[in-house]
Amino acid sequence: MSASSSSLRVDSVTKKFGDFTAVDDLSFEVRPGRVFGFLGPNGAGKTTTIRMIVGITLPDEGRIELWGRSVSGAVQERIGYLPEERGLYKKMKIADQLRYFAALKNVPSAVANKRIDQWLERLELTEWKNRKTTDLSKGMQQKVQFISTVLHDPDLLILDEPFSGLDPVNVEFMIEVLSEFRAKEKTIIFSTHLMETAERLCHDILLINRAQKVLSGSLRSIKEGYGKNLIALRAVGGEGILSDRSLVGRIVQNADEVVVELNKDADPQVLLKRLLDAGTVISKFEKIEPSLNDIFIDQVRGDAKARTEVEAE
Amino acid sequence: MKKFLAIVKHEYRKIVLKWTFLLGTLLFPILGLGFAIVPAIIFSMKGETTRLVVIDRSGKIAERLKDNLSAERIREKARQAAANVYGELNASQEEKIRSGTSQLASGFEFVDFDAAGKTLDQIRQELNIRAASDQIDAYLIIPQDINDPGARFEFRSRKAGDFVANDSIKDALNEAVRSQRLADANIDESKLAAINRSISFESKSISERGEEKDGDSLFIASLVIGMMIYISLTVYGQVIMGAVVEEKETRIAEILFSSARPFELMLGKLVGVGLAGLTQLGIWAGSLAGMGIFLSTQAEMAPFLESVPKITPLMLVYFLLYFLAGYFTYAAIFALIGSMVTTVQEGGQFAFPPIMIMLIGFYFGFAVVRDPNSELSFWVSMSPFFAPLTMPIRILAETPPICQIMLSLLINALAIAGLVWLTGRVYRVGMLMYGKRATIPEVLKWIKQA
Numbered sequence: 001m002s003a004s005s006s007s008l009r010v011d012s013v014t015k016k017f018g019d020f021t022a023v024d025d026l027s028f029e030v031r032p033g034r035v036f037g038f039l040g041p042n043g044a045g046k047t048t049t050i051r052m053i054v055g056i057t058l059p060d061e062g063r064i065e066l067w068g069r070s071v072s073g074a075v076q077e078r079i080g081y082l083p084e085e086r087g088l089y090k091k092m093k094i095a096d097q098l099r100y101f102a103a104l105k106n107v108p109s110a111v112a113n114k115r116i117d118q119w120l121e122r123l124e125l126t127e128w129k130n131r132k133t134t135d136l137s138k139g140m141q142q143k144v145q146f147i148s149t150v151l152h153d154p155d156l157l158i159l160d161e162p163f164s165g166l167d168p169v170n171v172e173f174m175i176e177v178l179s180e181f182r183a184k185e186k187t188i189i190f191s192t193h194l195m196e197t198a199e200r201l202c203h204d205i206l207l208i209n210r211a212q213k214v215l216s217g218s219l220r221s222i223k224e225g226y227g228k229n230l231i232a233l234r235a236v237g238g239e240g241i242l243s244d245r246s247l248v249g250r251i252v253q254n255a256d257e258v259v260v261e262l263n264k265d266a267d268p269q270v271l272l273k274r275l276l277d278a279g280t281v282i283s284k285f286e287k288i289e290p291s292l293n294d295i296f297i298d299q300v301r302g303d304a305k306a307r308t309e310v311e312a313e
Numbered sequence: 314m315k316k317f318l319a320i321v322k323h324e325y326r327k328i329v330l331k332w333t334f335l336l337g338t339l340l341f342p343i344l345g346l347g348f349a350i351v352p353a354i355i356f357s358m359k360g361e362t363t364r365l366v367v368i369d370r371s372g373k374i375a376e377r378l379k380d381n382l383s384a385e386r387i388r389e390k391a392r393q394a395a396a397n398v399y400g401e402l403n404a405s406q407e408e409k410i411r412s413g414t415s416q417l418a419s420g421f422e423f424v425d426f427d428a429a430g431k432t433l434d435q436i437r438q439e440l441n442i443r444a445a446s447d448q449i450d451a452y453l454i455i456p457q458d459i460n461d462p463g464a465r466f467e468f469r470s471r472k473a474g475d476f477v478a479n480d481s482i483k484d485a486l487n488e489a490v491r492s493q494r495l496a497d498a499n500i501d502e503s504k505l506a507a508i509n510r511s512i513s514f515e516s517k518s519i520s521e522r523g524e525e526k527d528g529d530s531l532f533i534a535s536l537v538i539g540m541m542i543y544i545s546l547t548v549y550g551q552v553i554m555g556a557v558v559e560e561k562e563t564r565i566a567e568i569l570f571s572s573a574r575p576f577e578l579m580l581g582k583l584v585g586v587g588l589a590g591l592t593q594l595g596i597w598a599g600s601l602a603g604m605g606i607f608l609s610t611q612a613e614m615a616p617f618l619e620s621v622p623k624i625t626p627l628m629l630v631y632f633l634l635y636f637l638a639g640y641f642t643y644a645a646i647f648a649l650i651g652s653m654v655t656t657v658q659e660g661g662q663f664a665f666p667p668i669m670i671m672l673i674g675f676y677f678g679f680a681v682v683r684d685p686n687s688e689l690s691f692w693v694s695m696s697p698f699f700a701p702l703t704m705p706i707r708i709l710a711e712t713p714p715i716c717q718i719m720l721s722l723l724i725n726a727l728a729i730a731g732l733v734w735l736t737g738r739v740y741r742v743g744m745l746m747y748g749k750r751a752t753i754p755e756v757l758k759w760i761k762q763a
Contacts, residue, residue, distance in 0.1 A: 018758070054571040056745065073316075073574070081571040085747065087563030092327065103319035104572035148568070 007032045007156060007187040008053065013062035015048055022048040024211040025062070030187055030204070032155075035178065037202030037219075038191040039292075041300050045211045046191050047084065050158055053189075054081045066156065077105050080154030084161045084191075086145050088133040094120075094144055095129045098151060105152035112151060119147040123173075138165050146174065150181075157181055158189045163197060175201065195293035205292070207299060214299045219292070226295055229262035230288045231271065238280035247271060257284060316573045317581050324585025328552060329592060337548075338593050342600045362420040363470075363478045366443075366452040368428050368436060374455045374489050381485035382421045390484070421478075424449050444471050453482065459490050460497075466490075532682055535706040538632070539678040541597070542702055543671055546639050549590040550647040550667065554660050556582055557651030557740070566744035575741040580733070583644050590640060624709070631718065632705050638725040639701025643667055645732040652736075652743035653751045674702035685710040695721045697728030735760060 006029035015023040023045040030036045040046050051057045052064055055071040066075050089097050095116060102112035120126045123143045128136060136144065142165050149157065157178075163171045178201070181188060192198050198205070205222055207215040215222060229249075234257040242248055242258070247266050252259040262268060268287055275282060290298075328334055369375035380386065428436055433454070440452045451470035458464055466486060470479060495502050560566045569578055646667045654660045677699055681690040685707045694704040694713070700721050707713060742759040743751055751759075 051567075051745075056567070056570045076572060079571065081568065083564065083567040083571075085564040085567060087565050089327075089559065089565065090563065091331075096326075100319065100323045101568065101572070103323075104316055104569065106315060 005032070006030060007067055008189070009063075009065040010049070010053070011063045011065070013049070013052060013059040013064060015045075015052060015057070015059050021211050023052070023059075026208065026211070026213055027062075028206050028213065028216055030189060032187045033182055033185040034203040035182060035188045035190055035201050037198040037205045038189055038208075039193075039195070039198060039205060039296060040208040040214075041193075044208045046208065047160065049208075050081070050083075050160060050189075050191065054079050054158060077152065078155040079158065080149040080152065080156070081158045082145060082149040082160060082162055084164075088141055088144060090133050093130050093132060094125070094136070097133070098144070098148055101148040102151045107152045115151055115153075116147070119151065123147065139167060139170060142166055143170065146177075150177070154186070156187045156189070158191075160191045161193070162190070163192070163194070171197075195291065195296055199292040207296065209300050215295070222295065223289055223292075226290050229264065229266060229268065230290060230294075231260040231262065231268055232284060232286045232288050233258045233260050233282070234284035235275065235280045235282045238275045238278055241271070241274050241278055241280075247274075259288070317577050320573065320578055320581025321585040321588070324556065324582050325588050327556070328586060328589040334589070334593070338596050341597055342604075362422050363472070363475070363482075364422045364424050364448075364450045365482070366424045366426045366440060366449050368426065368440075368452065368454045370457045371455055371459050373493050374459065374486070377489035377492055378453075378485055379423060381489050382481065384420065386485075387481060421482075426452075441469070444469070447471075451482075453486070455486075459493065531710055535678060535682040535709055538705055538709060539675050539702060541594075542636060542639060542705065543675045545590055545594060545636070546643050546671055546701070547668060549586055549640060550643045551664065552589075553582065553586050553644045554647040554651040554664065555657055556586065557648050557744075558654060558657050558660050561652065561744050561747075562656060564747070570745070575744065576737045579648060579737055579740045583641060583648065583733070586644065587637070587640050591636075594636065628708055628712070631708050634722060635701045635705050638722065638729065641729045642698060642701060642725070642732060643671065645729065645736045649732075649736040649739050652740040653756060655747070655750055659750055670698050671702065674699040677703050678706045681707045682710050685713070691717070695724055697725050700725050 008030040010026060010028050013023055013026050014021065026045070026049060038046055038050070048057070052059050053066070053071070055076050064071055066078070069075055088094075098116045099109065099112055102116070103109065107115075116129075117126070120129055123146075125140060125143060125147075128140065133141060133144075146162065149159070162174060166174065178188060178190075190198070190202060199219070202219055204218050205216065206213065217225075242251055242260060247263060247270065249261040249263050251261070260271070262271065272282075272285055275285075367375050367378060369378075426436075426440070431439070436454070440449070443449050444452070450472055451468065453469075454467040456464040456466065468479075468482065468486075472478065492502055495505065560569065573581075647664065650660055650663045650667075654663060674693070677689075677693045680687070681693065681703050684690060690703070690707055691713075693699045694707045695717075704718070704721055708718070712718075738760045739756055743756070
């Protein structure tokens with residue numbers, strides 16, 4: 001795909017708050033019809049970046065383009081943003097709030113009313129239409145917030161931790177809605193700490209840490225490029241072999257199995273043979289791909305380590 | 314513009330459709346009515362008969378006193394007192410006062426007491442016991458020599474708080490003693506009354522245009538108008554603050570800011586809440602006008618209505634403009650506070666300074682009504698913050714030249730523009746700062762931020 005087909009282009013964007021640099025020279029592109037996973041630990045600069053994309057704040061340096069235009073009121077109307085910190089008016093009827101949010105996105109009131117009814121029905125909230133927020137459970141409020149994000153049928157959907165507080169049934173339901181949006185060639189940016197969810201949903205990944213890009217690309221290529229020699233092992237005995245530094249880099253003890261990280265050039269077959277020769281009883285021996293979670297932790301830790309080393313010098 | 318209107322509509326409906334708005338709107342006229350009627354009802358309630366023992370050691374006063382305390386005499390005195398206040402009374406008013414006071418002073422019952430052969434201390438002791446056992450309500454001991462400057466008239470009562478009855482007794486006693494002294498000195502009582510009659514003093518102020526105005530009613534009208542402006546500014550200022558804090562507290566601001574410009578949102582809020590305030594004020598003014606029209610049909614209210622200051626349509630326009638000036642000045646300040654704090658309670662603590670400024674402005678109003686043309690009146694009616702509270706009173710007391718009004722409006726408009734700009738800067742950043750209250754240096758930094 002050529003660069004011109006991307007719906008969002010973030011170009012060398014920097015944002016500072018006083019002496020603190022929240023986002024440092026960050027560049028990336030997002031393509032329509034794909035789910036873009038925007039990942040990073042707390043305080044990495046995710047929310048600041050998202051706020052610049054939706055036009056809440058302006059970058060100090062660099063440029064942000066949506067569909068080839070800089071962010072303005074007309075562009076904002078095509079964005080649906082579900083912030084991580086979100087809320088509803090406490091003492092207001094659900095339908096009234098949704099109407100207001102739709103009006104702020106310039107949706108004609110007749111259209112808004114129709115869509116509100118449709119969405120409430122889909123999310124099984126019809127009977128709550130004329131109730132106040134305080135009457136709703138947390139999960140129901142989440143669903144209402146989601147409706148307010150999609151009422152204007154946005155072309156870009158930005159969801160910051162959309163599943164927190166939802167039960168599994170509703171998570172599945174929302175994933176279904178997201179795939180509908182994706183099928184309509186809309187752009188979805190998805191920010192989360194939950195690597196399992198990200199792994200399942202995202203086609204492309206951007207990992208940032210300490211205001212900077214750490215990793216980016218399609219999930220597939222990242223995983224392949226992250227060719228770590230990992231073995232899941234469930235066995236009795238063989239501890240001596242696992243502590244052989246010429247073969248094994250490190251081990252991670254899980255509940256009922258051990259994840260063995262072999263040295264880069266080591267052959268798993270050699271490990272298996274040596275374990276068998278030592279008389280170890282093996283019930284599981286499996287070559288595994290690194291999970292997104294591993295990559296995340298590895299990158300963020302590595303980053304921190306590199307930093308402490310630099311600071312120590 | 315469409316978004317702006319949506320914001321205005323949202324803020325307006327949020328307030329006006331609440332039942333508290335309806336209650337507040339109706340409460341004011343009801344309270345006003347209550348203040349007018351309830352005291353009248355309470356005071357017209359019949360007092361109990363006071364059982365009184367009179368020990369007349371001089372032997373000259375008791376008869377006169379009893380005469381003075383008779384129902385007819387009390388009624389007559391009330392009529393005279395009323396006549397001094399109102400000038401001349403027409404028949405129906407006289408009737409009212411007569412029935413009113415006859416209820417009030419519904420009576421004294423004189424209880425006989427045989428004092429013969431008892432010492433003063435014995436008498437006191439016995440009467441105290443009778444009062445304590447609820448046989449009498451009060452007793453009065455008149456000294457032997459009423460002309461002795463050191464003579465004491467002892468009055469003891471179980472009902473020390475019944476000031477109506479006690480005052481009646483004191484007046485009646487005073488009069489009885491005076492009459493006795495006059496009689497002793499051979500002076501004709503009615504002649505003396507004619508000599509002593511006080512003049513009728515009619516006080517009105519003259520405006521620069523030579524029109525007469527009633528000083529007392531002007532003061533009251535100014536107080537009412539000042540109060541109305543002060544109360545509505547305080548109430549709607551706090552409403553604004555509450556609305557701002559709610560959007561910050563519930564994190565709705567983040568969603569709003571991704572849909573509309575912060576300045577648009579803030580201004581929409583000010584205008585929407587302001588319109589709600591105008592709606593309420595309109596209802597109040599309407600009910601006041603309705604009451605005025607009703608009262609004007611009651612013939613007996615004519616002298617009262619004549620003294621109400623004349624309010625011209627132009628004055629109403631000025632009042633409206635100054636209400637708006639005051640509203641936007643203080644609403645902007647309250648919005649600024651709202652975007653600095655994290656909870657409504659915290660905002661309440663910070664609401665003190667603007668309320669203090671308003672209160673000072675309200676008190677300046679008294680200085681203005683006393684002398685609308687003084688230098689102080691001029692400056693407070695020109696300055697921002699104070700003009701919205703003082704200029705309407707100055708206009709009512711004595712409308713200043715139109716160029717002064719225009720200048721004052723211009724100064725206030727500029728101040729409002731500055732305040733709204735400032736609030737917009739703070740609002741934009743402050744609404745997205747969660748967790749802790751902003752400090753003054755932080756706020757200054759936000760203002761400077763591009």
